[in-house]
Amino acid sequence: MEMTAPICEINPTVSGGARLRPHPAPAPGDDGLASALARKLDAVAPLTEQDRAALAGLTGYARPVERHTVLLEQAGVADHALIVFAGFASRCKRRMSGQRQIIAYLVPGDLCDRGALHGYPLDHAIETLTRCRIAKVPRAVYLDLLGLHPRIALALQHARLAEEATAHEWIANIGMRSGLERTAHLLCELLERLGSIGQVSDGQFDLPLTQVDLADTLGLSSVHVNRVLQTLRRDGLISLRDRRLRILAPRRLRELAEFEAGYL
Structure with missing residues (x-):
């Protein structure tokens, strides 16, 4: 049976008092999972101890996922943010024939939050390439994280810009090299x-x-x-x-x- 403990955050969007949102406690052995995400974000916007503790709290949502598991179908709309804590996942496009084009790698510290932020359908699928540890963070929890931790929100904006630039580089890679x-x-x-x-x-x-x-x-x-x-x-x-x-x-x-x- 999975043990959970309340790791509470305050949701400032509720008027007339703060609302506490419980998070599942990290499972034994998950303590170091957040280090990749923290390193990635800290390089852009130096994090506080409170920021780091909030990221560590997200590991409570992490679960093992086998290789070649589709996490989100093309045209799907997620009600959560996906965070890779271990392993390799991918963004990929598939033809009806089954032919696949991988358009991005998601390595530890990377995430997909388009559905959580905007509710837009993806124009590609998210699929694991290896055995992974993946967190599915509910939309409400993820929005609380961004609202309460502006450094994390800023660093994630920079991460999205880097991901966009990487996509451009991959296009050039295939087209010119x-x-x-x-x-x-x-x-x-x-x-x-x-x-x-x-x-x-x-x-x-x-x-x-x-x-x-x-x-x-x-x-x-x-x-x-x-x-x-x-x-x-x-x-x-x-x-x-x-x-x-x-x-x-x-x-x-x-x-x-x-x-x-x-x-x-």
Whole structure:
């Protein structure tokens, strides 16, 4: 049986007195889940201890989700914000044939709050690529968070701008770069994104994606992705073992991709 304890916040929108909104308590072992989200937001707008405590409270909504689980269907309208606390998820488009194009990665600290904020339907689906820990934060709780913690709200606005810029870069990646260059660019981007949330050590990070996932991201065939990875290995730019990627020559890889991290 899941244990819950009241972690209360004040909802300032209710006149005539404050309303307390209980949150589920974090499950045992979830204490460190909020660190990626806090690191990401703190880099934009320095957070207070109260801000950090509020983010930690959201881990009470986190649950394990198996790989290849659709979290939100295309054209669906969510009544909650989705937050990735562990694992890789994606934004993707599918054709009636089943063909898939991944249009964004959601890594720890990333979220989708379009439904919670605006009630608009998504023009794509949200799907896990690996086993994840995902929080579904109810709309009312999420709006309380933004209202009570302006630094968090500001940082999330910046995060949305970075996500939009990343989408533009991915379009340019597919439209203007060779298969080798676009793969190098994606690996450079992941190095920066995962490094910013403390998930890179000595140039190494977990890359639990399949070659099919990478192919559907890069607009290549899985056979082409395999050849590109072999080329990057042979040229001494990367090593990849047991889904653990190490960037051996970051400067050369950035030069190959013409990678500039400013958009992140």
